[in-house]
Amino acid sequence: MGRLSAEDWARAALEALAEGGLAAVAVEPVAVRLGTTKGSFYWHFANRRSLIEAALALWEAGTEEIIAGLLEVPDPVLRMRTLLEFAFGDPVDAKVAFQLISAADDPLAAETARRVSARRLEFMGATLEEAGQPPGLARGRAVVGYGVYLGMAALHRVGAVDESIGDFMDLALSEMGLAD
Amino acid sequence: MGRLSAEDWARAALEALAEGGLAAVAVEPVAVRLGTTKGSFYWHFANRRSLIEAALALWEAGTEEIIAGLLEVPDPVLRMRTLLEFAFGDPVDAKVAFQLISAADDPLAAETARRVSARRLEFMGATLEEAGQPPGLARGRAVVGYGVYLGMAALHRVGAVDESIGDFMDLALSEMGLAD
DNA sequence: CCACCTCCATACGGTTGCGTATGGTTTTAC
DNA sequence: GTAAAACCATACGCAACCGTATGGAGGTGG
Known part of the structure; x- marks a missing residue:
């Protein structure tokens, strides 16, 4: 080493x-x-x-890095799809998010989880707005979409659901009004 | 004491x-x-x-107890609404679910979380079917609904969302095709 | 080649939690 | 009212981990 x-x-x-x-x-x-x-x-x-x-800090930097890369994608629908591919393709991220939320008695862990979550929700909401959705609905769908992401990762982690990752993605897209 | x-x-x-x-x-x-x-x-x-x-065991028994009580409610739509009231009204349950999922390296915790989650998904799916939804859709919506429940609880826990509990419930109901 | 700086191993004391042993206190049974 | 059972407090040894101290290996400049 x-x-x-x-x-x-x-x-x-x-x-x-x-x-x-x-x-x-x-x-x-x-x-x-x-x-x-x-x-x-x-x-x-x-x-x-x-x-x-x-x-x-390393975990938080990962989010910023991904968002920076996604800003290069002009089409908002494709951008959202790419985001979900990143999200569901990375098995570590949701685990960390979960651990930090569970460890919310630690102020730094809680604050980091809050900041990163808020950043992601803001980015998702903005992308949905750019896709033509009204602000209120975009915000709501971002919250639901990210909530589903976290919840699905949880259920998948313990084996409570068998559905494939791809199914999750299509489901999330359709929940956000972006079904193809 | x-x-x-x-x-x-x-x-x-x-x-x-x-x-x-x-x-x-x-x-x-x-x-x-x-x-x-x-x-x-x-x-x-x-x-x-x-x-x-x-x-x-105590946590798992709580789920069975609630389900047993809900089986007394004949109308499936009202039953689902009552379930959500119980769910979002109990701040402890989602925390425990989260902690167990995070502690999935412990076999007993993981297995308990899996069993309880599966039981809830099964109950929700059956109720949605009884409300007239086709089996596949009912299952999918149950998974999404419970996933949103877990994810929302997570985001709420760290303060990443401010929306009230009531908003969550209406949102969840509409996601399941039961909006009033 | 040697003085120095960087990086790491080992040994130590302190804290926290597990599990056992042992004795004390309160309740129950008769 | 007393013997047994139920219940609890304290003290101990053990293990894991934190943080410090100290010395040693290996490269580098002069």
């Missing part, structure tokens, strides 16, 4: 967060995951808290 | 589960919550694991 950077630690922490929640973002277990020891960690970070912050 | 029963412990454990996840179902913290000590706990339970089992 060679020498490690702070970002290596942040990535590993984000993985741990997705799998085991905030409690799994623990120094020694993540060190094991990286094949190293605490000695390395406390060189790059002051404490466990700053590792959590780094992991959350 | 007087003397405690095993069910008192299970209830307190369920509260802790809703607020802090599986990790919060810890013997000593729950003892503090009850104003007692471990000595009481290990009289009623063999270990921490059995406390978790009791809390999960």
Whole structure:
């Protein structure tokens, strides 16, 4: 593995967060995951808290990155479809979102989840408006669409639904009035 | 507080589960919550694991209880509306569902979440069928409706949406083709 | 080649939670 | 009223994890 950077630690922490929640973002277990020891960690970070912050920042940056890429897509309907492909194609994102919402007793986790969710809802709403939907309806459908995304990911995660990812996407599109 | 029963412990454990996840179902913290000590706990339970089992069983029993009550309502549309009133009126249930889904690395938590979710989806689907909807559509709408329920609870929990509970209910009803 | 800086391993003390042991207090049974 | 049962408090050993201290390996400039 060679020498490690702070970002290596942040990535590993984000993985741990997705799998085991905030409690799994623990120094020694993540060190094991990286094949190293605490000695390395406390060189790059002051404490466990700053590792959590780094992991959350990494996750939030991912959302901004995706949105920036989607802004290159001119057609709003295609843009929304592409967004859903990204969303349902990434199994980690919904897990992290879930873990953070569940860990809402942690102020930073709650605030990060709120900010990222709000950003996504705003982007989805704007795209639906651009597709010709009136503002109020666009907002409502964005909330429902993102809610379905989170809820479906949840049900899929525990095996309560068997429907394929593709079915979810078509369903979400039709819920938003964008059915083809 | 007087003397405690095993069910008192299970209830307190369920509260802790809703607020802090599986990790919060810890013997000593729950003892503090009850104003007692471990000595009481290990009289009623063999270990921490059995406390978790009791809390999960309590949660699952709640679903069955509600469904049993709803079976008394003859009209399927009214039955669905009553169900949603129960669902959105109980702030604890969705929290627990979320926590268990997040804690899906624990086999018992995952299996319980799966079983309860499947039971609810089945009940909702059957009710929609009884309301005159074709089976496939009824199933799909049940999945979407329950998914929205979970997702909305999540977004509401972190403050990403401000819409009132009542709005959620009307929205869910209209999504299921039961709008008045 | 050597002084220094970067990065990591190991050892230590402190905290929190699990599970056991043991004794004490309150209720119940007769 | 007393013996047994039910219930609870305290103290202990054990394990996981946090954060610190300290020293050592490996590259780099002079």
